[in-house]
Structures are given as C-alpha cells and as structure tokens.
Amino acid sequence: xxxxxxxxxxxxxxxxxxxxxxxxxxxxxxxxxxxxxxxxxxxxxxxxxxxxxxxxxxxxxxxxxxxxxxxxxxxxxxxxxxxxxxxxxxxxxxxxxxxxxxxxxxxxxxxxxxxxxxxxxxxxxxxxxxxxxxxxxxxxxxxxxxxxxxxxxxxxxxxxxxxxxxxxxxxxxxxxxxxxxxxxxxxxxxxxxxxxxxxxxxxxxxxxxxxxxxxxxxxxxxxxxxxxxxxxxxxxxxxxxxxxxxxxxxxxxxxxxxxxxxxxxxxxxxxxxxxxxxxxxxxxxxxxxxxxxxxxxxxxxxxxxxxxxxxxxxxxxxxxxxxxxxxxxxxxxxxxxxxxxxxxxxxxxxxxxxxxxxxxxxxxxxxxxxxxxxxxxxxxxxxxxxxx
Numbered sequence: 516x517x518x519x520x521x522x523x524x525x526x527x528x529x530x531x532x533x534x535x536x537x538x539x540x541x542x543x544x545x546x547x548x549x550x551x552x553x554x555x556x557x558x559x560x561x562x563x564x565x566x567x568x569x570x571x572x573x574x575x576x577x578x579x580x581x582x583x584x585x586x587x588x589x590x591x592x593x594x595x596x597x598x599x600x601x602x603x604x605x606x607x608x609x610x611x612x613x614x615x616x617x618x619x620x621x622x623x624x625x626x627x628x629x630x631x632x633x634x635x636x637x638x639x640x641x642x643x644x645x646x647x648x649x650x651x652x653x654x655x656x657x658x659x660x661x662x663x664x665x666x667x668x669x670x671x672x673x674x675x676x677x678x679x680x681x682x683x684x685x686x687x688x689x690x691x692x693x694x695x696x697x698x699x700x701x702x703x704x705x706x707x708x709x710x711x712x713x714x715x716x717x718x719x720x721x722x723x724x725x726x727x728x729x730x731x732x733x734x735x736x737x738x739x740x741x742x743x744x745x746x747x748x749x750x751x752x753x754x755x756x757x758x759x760x761x762x763x764x765x766x767x768x769x770x771x772x773x774x775x776x777x778x779x780x781x782x783x784x785x786x787x788x789x790x791x792x793x794x795x796x797x798x799x800x801x802x803x804x805x806x807x808x809x810x811x812x813x814x815x816x817x818x819x820x821x822x823x824x825x826x827x828x829x830x831x832x833x834x835x836x837x838x839x840x841x842x843x844x845x846x847x848x849x850x851x852x853x854x855x856x857x858x859x860x861x862x863x864x865x866x867x868x869x870x871x872x873x874x875x876x877x878x879x880x881x882x883x884x885x886x887x888x889x890x891x892x893x894x895x896x897x898x899x900x901x902x903x
Contacts, residue, residue: 518598520545522571525591525604529614530577535655536757537581537614541602543593544571550595557587561691566593577703579689579757580667581611584660623652627751628675628762631719638720639835643712643749649674651762653687664688669762678748684765687750688714689757704758711749711759717839718747721811721824724804728797735860742793742814744821768817774798790819796857798848803863808833810845 523542530538543552546568554562554576562576574593578585586608592601630645650672659666671683679685690710722744729741747763773794794814801811812825826838827845849866 516547516597517545519543519547519550519593519595519600521600521602523573524602525589527604527606527610527614530756535580537578537585537606537611538575539578539589539591539604539606540573540575541591542571542573543600546571546593546595547597548595550593552591552593555590555592558590575703577757579691580657580665581606581614582657582660582665583608583611585691586611623650623672624752624754625650627753628678629749629751630678630746631715631749633719633723636834637723638833641716641719643715647675647678649679651675651685651687659686660691664690668765679764685762686765687760687762689760707757708759711761713839714761715747715749717826718744718822718824720836721826722746724801724811725797725821727804728800731800732796732857732861738857738860739789740793740819742790742797742816742819742821744824745816747822763822766817766820766822770815770817772813772815773821774812774814792855793819793857794821795852796855796861796863799852799854799858799863799866800861802845802848802866805833807845807849809836809838810848812840812844812848 520543521541522544523540525539525541528538528540530536539554543566546566548568550566550568552564552566552574553560564574566574574591576589576591586606588603588605590601590603592599626649628647628649629643631641632644634640634642651669652672653667653669657665657667665688667687667689669685669687671679671681671685673681675683690707725742725744729743732738732741745763745766747761750760750762752758752760771788771790773788773791798811798814801809808829810827812827813823814821815824816822825840825844826836827840827842828836828838829842829845832838852866854863854865
C-alpha cells in the first residue's frame with residue numbers, strides 16, 4: 516500500500532457568488548484506510564475531519580465572511596499509517612479582493628429563532644423550542660473576531676417578541692471556519708448546526724447553574740448582587756448558505772475577564788473586584804455541587820453580566836453532559852483557586868490543595884504584571900483581541 520496522493524491542490528472560490536464566504540477546496544486519492552485530514556493556518560490547526568478508506572471526494576474549508584484577518588498560509592494535510600501528503604494555499608489581500616468584490620449586500624434577512632428549553636434533568640434533557648420568526652438587520656462587516664468566531668452587530672427589526680423587542684441591539688456570532696468533506700453542502704450545514712448548537716448548550720447550561728447559585732446566594736445577608744450569565748439563542752438564516760448562528764443581547768461597557776483561561780496566566784487581580792470574587796465563588800460552588808466533575812470556565816463580561824463562558828468536564832462527562840473544555844481546566848482551578856469571603860458565606864469547603872496554596876503576591880508586584888484583562892467593549896463577549 517502507498518501513501519495518499521494529492522489529486523487537486525487547494526483552490527479558492529466565493530460561495531455562493533457575492534456572499535463574502537470563501538471556500539478552500541482540495542482533493543486526495545489512494546486513501547487505503549481511514550484517515551484524518553487537518554486544515555491549518557500559518558502552521559496552527561484550525562479544523563479537522565475524518566475520511567473513510569476509499570473516499571476521494573473533495574474536502575473543503577468554509578471561511579465565513581472572509582476579511583483581512585483571515586489572510587495567511589493555509590494548508591491541508593491527510594495522514595494515515597501509510598504516510599501523509601500536504602497542499603498549501605496563500606490567501607493574500609489580492610486574492611481576497613478578487614474573490615470578495617460584491618456590489619450588492621442584503622441588509623435585512625428573515626430568521627427563525629429558537630430557545631434552548633430544559634426539562635426535568637437539565638444536563639441531559641433539553642431541546643430547541645419556542646421558535647419565533649422575525650427579521651434582523653446585520654452590519655456587513657464584523658466588528659469583533661476571536662480564534663473561533665466572528666461577531667456582527669445586529670438589530671431586531673420585527674418579530675422575536677417577547678425575547679427581543681424591535682430595535683433591540685444584538686450580537687450575531689458565526690464560526691470562522693467549518694471543515695467538511697462531501698460532494699455536497701449537507702455535511703457543511705450539519706457541522707455548522709452542531710457548532711452553533713453546542714455554543715447554546717454550553718452557555719445556557721452554565722446559565723442554569725448560575726440561576727440555582729443565585730437562589731442560594733441572594734438570601735444571604737450581605738451577599739448582594741449575583742453574576743448573571745446571559746442567554747444565547749440559536750438562529751436559522753434560510754437565505755444564507757451557512758445558515759446557523761447564535762444571537763445574544765449586546766453588552767455595553769468595559770469587558771473584563773474574571774477567571775484564568777489556563778494555568779499559564781495566574782490572574783490574581785480578579786479577586787480584587789466584587790464581580791471577580793463572586794465569579795470565582797460561583798466556579799467553586801459549581802465544582803463542589805458536581806463533586807469536582809464540572810467547572811464553568813472563562814468567566815467574563817461587563818459588570819455582573821457574563822457571556823462567552825465555557826464548561827470543562829471530566830473525560831467521561833458529567834451525567835451525560837460533556838463540556839467544550841478539557842478536564843485540565845478543572846485541575847488548574849483546583850490548584851489555583853483561593854477562597855474569598857463569598858465562598859465562606861456559602862459554606863464552601865476548602866479545596867484539597869489549598870493547604871499548599873500559593874502566596875498572594877504583593878500589591879506592587881501585581882501592578883507590574885497584571886493578567887486581569889480589561890478592554891474597551893467592542894462586542895458582547897468579543898473584544899477585538901479576545902478569544903472566542
């Protein structure tokens with residue numbers, strides 16, 4: 516048996532014409548066993564798909580609303596035990612200009628809007644319902660972009676009541692790149708739906724926990740206001756060839772990260788604000804309530820309103836639910852968390868590593884290298900350089 520061979524190098528096209536979406540496509544052959552295909556941008560993995568033995572159909576990467584930030588050297592690599600082969604394509608300013616010259620941009624679009632509804636066991640029993648139809652106006656250019664998603668300002672024009680009233684400012688978020696590999700767009704739509712739905716499951720599950728937390732914390736004397744995780748909704752845009760996205764209210768103000776993203780950044784200053792302390796307490800509360808099996812991560816937002824949160828679970832998940840972050844986030848939290856007065860008010864137990872907890876740095880030192888991130892708000896949960 517031989518290694519896979521390259522049948523067609525990467526080619527770029529706008530799809531559909533004048534849509535702003537760019538598709539990179541290539542084709543491999545002589546695939547003698549199940550293989551993995553990676554898409555990379557500037558040597559960093561951005562998506563992957565599985566390819567069955569004998570399937571030599573085209574593999575594609577959809578780049579939604581391509582912009583200058585999407586420029587770079589893209590590569591597609593297929594690998595199995597017989598070897599690997601790679602093809603590259605340089606997406607430059609010139610290429611984008613040739614592809615994206617679209618004179619007519621439709622501002623208004625009809626959408627179908629769905630809410631995630633929880634039943635008895637909210638972790639494993641939920642569905643998208645409460646469908647509403649409406650019309651939104653979305654700005655042509657995105658104003659915020661992270662590693663995974665782009666954010667567009669939208670305004671509700673009609674429908675969507677009582678959730679949003681006409682004129683309500685919202686943020687529409689779509690994934691930057693979606694990898695797929697069949698002869699038609701069915702798999703693209705399925706993967707697009709899966710990514711958007713997962714965002715809704717994760718944030719709305721975290722929101723459900725936050726509501727239970729609020730019910731326990733608010734009656735306590737002196738506890739005060741409790742952080743709120745805003746809901747996000749799934750929308751279907753029937754006239755868009757990549758039809759699924761999420762929408763949420765736009766938060767106005769300074770966007771702040773209250774919890775560490777990973778163990779490489781120890782965000783000590785998060786403990787010095789009321790919102791930061793209460794977010795850390797919420798994480799501790801969830802950790803204890805789930806016996807260390809689940810943790811709400813990426814606590815961030817404007818004041819006490821939070822968005823773009825994540826959930827980490829153990830590898831096997833928790834009661835049928837699997838988050839979008841690995842269990843390493845749980846280990847890092849356990850090692851770095853230091854209880855505050857709100858943890859004590861709720862009667863939360865000290866974490867087992869707290870006996871060897873790190874000493875809090877001096878005020879002077881923390882001012883020199885603060886990892887507590889405060890940026891001017893550019894989107895609901897999407898400041899210009901924030902990871903989404």
